[in-house]
Amino acid sequence: MNVPILDEAGELFSRYDLLISDVWGVVHDGVLALDPACAALTRFRQGGGAVVLLSNAPGPSEQVAGVIDGKRVPRTAWDRLVTSGDVTKALIAESDARKIYHIGEKADRAVFKGLDVELVGEDEAELVVATELNDYRREVPEDYRPLLTRLAARKLPFICGNPDLVVHVGHDLLPCAGALATLYEELGGIVAWAGKPHRPAYDLALAAAREARGGREIDPEKVLVIGDAVRTDLAGARMMGFDSLFVAGGIHREETIVGGKVDPAGIARVLAGQPAIPVAAMAALA
Missing domain, CATH: 3.40.50.1000 (HAD superfamily/HAD-like)
Known part of the structure; x- marks a missing residue:
């Protein structure tokens, strides 16, 4: 298994119109924003792309947006936010x-x-x-x-x-x-x-993306999913037919990061036997 290891995502991002990004472990670490990740998403939006944050956070999006603000994630980094809480409300209703x-x-x-x-x-x-x-x-x-x-x-x-x-x-x-x-x-x-990697969460994310893009439809080949979890982010991307970028320094960091850098052998072990293979991997989004 030979997954390309990137230091910067700019060239990869240029292939896509929409980024569906995980939140916790990608744009913040549970305490504060990860500034290089936020800057990368902001620059993608400045170039005309759309960013939907898709989180398995259990609160509704309006509540989680306030939490993200409190962690100093700038609103310039995203267009729309969809959470597991939104899906949960729909299922209860x-x-x-x-x-x-x-x-x-x-x-x-x-x-x-x-x-x-x-x-x-x-x-x-x-x-x-x-x-x-x-x-x-x-x-x-x-x-x-x-x-x-x-x-x-x-x-x-x-x-x-x-x-x-x-x-x-x-x-x-x-x-x-x-x-x-x-x-x-x-x-x-x-x-x-009620959340990733299951379809209802992605259906809501795509609806949010269409709204952000003025009603324009989304080409599945122009969607990149960014996440740090094989079981949810990468599996959900595969289920939807989207490409994915694996942020190895998230929940799998004990297995994939050595000396602050991505260990290709660790990536291979984490992905062994998995049907969902990312187009690239990074230690952290930048």
Whole structure:
């Protein structure tokens, strides 16, 4: 496997009209913006391209935009933002359930705003929505096995509002709701995944891109997906028939970065057996 390793993405970007970029691990590290990445996206937009940020963050886009602002990601770096929270709201609205058991932080409850639902205890629930762990800095997914066993035994549908398994917060690697959803499926439960790598998230991203481009249609061959996760970003790009750029210094950095540089052997190991192969890889977007 010979994936080209790039120091700069400008020449690659020139092939595309639309960039669909991951957020956490690409444009910020969970604490502050990654300035070279933001500058690269800004320059692409200045050249006439469109940028849609596609995040598995569980909050609705209007809330997540404020979070991104707080991390000093400039608005010049993106045209539109689509989140797993947006997909979650759509899935809840399409369901018949009105009594919801929520797993996640209180701040995530913005996803229920404007919906005709009631948050209840597990015994009354008709639907489970997991946006995060209740305290992902102190808990691990296995702590939830007894609860998820009870919910799965009742055959309650489960919406995963963040399909990521883990996320870097600075130097810490912390669990996400995707780990709970994976355990729920192992226990026999049925999960609706509200985010990458599943099609509803990309359909919303493409609709946002068309809006940003004045209604013009998008040529799939002119779309590049940028991300740091093989399981979500690269797999989602392949599913949609889009090219992808792998940011190796994100969640796979322990496997792919040696001495601050991309290790081709590490890239090969991470991608071994994967159907989704990126057109190039970088340590960090620049």
